[in-house]
Amino acid sequence: MHCVRAKKKKFVIILFDYLSPSKDKMASRLSRLNVALQVCKRFYSAQAAEAHGGGHGESYKTWRNAFFILGVPAVVAVYYNAYYVMPQHPERPEFVPYAHLHLRGRKFPWGDGNHSLFHNPYYNAIPEGYDEGSEELHPGKHHHH
Template structure:
């Protein structure tokens, strides 16, 4: 029984020593990995975000800001129940320029 205890302690010491060596090697690899990700962030990610922002800015400049034509389709803008805020006719995120009410856009006398 004592021999089994000595053997298990020897194996435990050997495995701990090997684990310590692996951890130190992993730490050196981790520093290299962090450096690689830092370089990739500055060289790939930030310029990629900048190009996407430029693309969206240019597309917004070409976008028409005219109000769409109001066509009173019977299946659109149904109000079977009033909204629980305001006058009950405007949606929660109502945009007077883009969102028509059942009888047309606000501020237009047609």
């Protein structure tokens, strides 16, 4: 730790000396800048090595703490949002027979040709309305198979 402080102090002194106004020649100034950059490079590479040290035990503790401090609360928040905040079965929109919807150049090549491949009879409407539950929303317009 003492060595890091000494290097930092030396770096600050060299950098201050470089930045202070003087009447030195350009070559001398560039030489001092090069020394300052070398000290900076050594200082920060030493700091990075110290910060990374500790081996596998420290890494394990870091990731374990990250899991318990960030991961577990995130899973709990997502669970709470999914089962207590969001509605389990959202209401389907009322069917409105817009002219531009359900234009069919030709029928689907399966079933009766009017239902998509992954058709949900409650949420997906066909041109006449919804398959299931349509009698409550639109009496008399329910499509029978």
